[in-house]
Amino acid sequence: MTQLPLRAQLASALGRSAATLSRMTGRGDGSVIGGRVGLLLEPDLLRQLARDRKLALVSATNGKTTTTRLITSALLELGEVATNAFGANMPAGHVSALSQHKRAPYGVLEVDEKYLPEVLATTGAGVVCLMNLSRDQMDRAAEIWLLAQKWRKALSGKPTHVIANCDDPLVTWGASTAAKVTWVSGGQRWKEDSWCCPECGGPLDRKDADWACRECTFHRPEPQWVVDGDAAIDPRGQRWLLDIQLPGQANRSNAVMALAVAETFGVPVERALPRLREVTSVAGRYTTVERDGRHARLLLAKNPAGWLEAFDVADPQLPIILSVNAQGPDGRDTSWLWDVDYRILRGRPVFVTGERRLDLALRLDVADVPFTLCGTFMEALAMQPPGRVDVIANYTAFQQIRSEFGRAV
Numbered sequence: 431m432t433q434l435p436l437r438a439q440l441a442s443a444l445g446r447s448a449a450t451l452s453r454m455t456g457r458g459d460g461s462v463i464g465g466r467v468g469l470l471l472e473p474d475l476l477r478q479l480a481r482d483r484k485l486a487l488v489s490a491t492n493g494k495t496t497t498t499r500l501i502t503s504a505l506l507e508l509g510e511v512a513t514n515a516f517g518a519n520m521p522a523g524h525v526s527a528l529s530q531h532k533r534a535p536y537g538v539l540e541v542d543e544k545y546l547p548e549v550l551a552t553t554g555a556g557v558v559c560l561m562n563l564s565r566d567q568m569d570r571a572a573e574i575w576l577l578a579q580k581w582r583k584a585l586s587g588k589p590t591h592v593i594a595n596c597d598d599p600l601v602t603w604g605a606s607t608a609a610k611v612t613w614v615s616g617g618q619r620w621k622e623d624s625w626c627c628p629e630c631g632g633p634l635d636r637k638d639a640d641w642a643c644r645e646c647t648f649h650r651p652e653p654q655w656v657v658d659g660d661a662a663i664d665p666r667g668q669r670w671l672l673d674i675q676l677p678g679q680a681n682r683s684n685a686v687m688a689l690a691v692a693e694t695f696g697v698p699v700e701r702a703l704p705r706l707r708e709v710t711s712v713a714g715r716y717t718t719v720e721r722d723g724r725h726a727r728l729l730l731a732k733n734p735a736g737w738l739e740a741f742d743v744a745d746p747q748l749p750i751i752l753s754v755n756a757q758g759p760d761g762r763d764t765s766w767l768w769d770v771d772y773r774i775l776r777g778r779p780v781f782v783t784g785e786r787r788l789d790l791a792l793r794l795d796v797a798d799v800p801f802t803l804c805g806t807f808m809e810a811l812a813m814q815p816p817g818r819v820d821v822i823a824n825y826t827a828f829q830q831i832r833s834e835f836g837r838a839v
């Protein structure tokens with residue numbers, strides 16, 4: 431690997447010091463502040479740090495942190511991998527990740543959907559993995575079509591190899607200008623944002639996983655990889671039992687995306703799959719925390735699609751605690767609560783907490799789901815009998831719970 435120019439070396443080193451200082455003073459993991467300091471001193475730092483490395487960028491509304499982690503695990507078969515493991519998914523986080531692993535020949539970067547064009551242009555990444563696009567909050571509903579359009583522009587005319595989920599029409603449209611695409615049938619649980627053709631606005635006809643526009647030629651491409659229950663079918667038609675530890679159908683889909691990406695890096699399924707099976711939790715997601723004999727499993731759900739995935743994972747035999755906030759990263763508007771069908775929770779003991787518990791309580795009441803209102807998460811946990819309980823929380827509610835248990839990983 432060629433040496434970084436002196437200015438970039440200095441910027442990178444000072445950024446790392448700032449990150450260390452930030453960690454020592456308890457201001458978080460430091461990856462954002464470190465990257466910001468580096469970029470301030472050398473605006474071209476990300477490009478320079480990315481040079482001479484083989485990079486994969488991972489973007490989606492849901493599952494990008496987990497998939498980034500899975501791909502990273504698989505690529506460890508090849509050598510050292512730089513990655514933004516804490517979900518700091520904008521350029522400052524990428525700078526920090528790459529400068530912390532200066533000599534890593536590989537990098538896997540989770541990228542915020544909006545930053546994908548910029549990060550792709552800057553890093554010249556050879557591989558991009560695109561999984562799903564749905565709205566995060568009501569106030570961002572109109573943005574996702576524009577986002578997909580920006581992806582199209584960003585990918586057009588570049589040699590990038592895209593791995594994309596062809597079950598999501600908007601992702602398919604966003605990816606289809608790329609020179610080379612490997613299509614994965616990864617499933618699409620949340621369909622409410624894709625009833626219209628992104629190409630012409632006509633209605634999309636759907637039959638099982640297949641879809642096609644009624645009015646133009648836009649249709650689902652033939653997938654090379656398929657997620658089939660607990661198995662992956664590879665491009666040669668061979669079936670692989672996934673048997674991963676991360677729960678739920680969404681994670682099986684993430685795993686198959688990771689296998690497809692790993693193969694483009696030259697890691698075959700038989701070497702990648704054992705690595706994926708080693709992953710048990712990702713930045714606190716799926717972790718079980720314990721207090722006084724109550725074992726709470728933490729599920730993160732940031733948007734309606736995420737809630738459906740969490741319902742798929744949650745054990746119907748167990749009580750469930752739901753916690754909703756509406757701070758900055760959550761979005762101030764909680765009207766998306768009305769998009770989620772909560773009737774699946776009927777018959778389970780349901781406990782509701784978080785700053786916006788009254789909003790959620792009203793929603794559950796309308797859906798005829800009985801619940802108990804709790805002042806705090808700890809109060810809700812203390813009301814459980816000893817044993818297991820599932821917890822679904824949105825972003826800041828999830829981080830609050832994690833910090834009560836010492837940043838559970």
Ligand SMILES: [Zn+2]
Binds near residue numbers: 627628629643644645
């Ligand atoms: Zn159409």
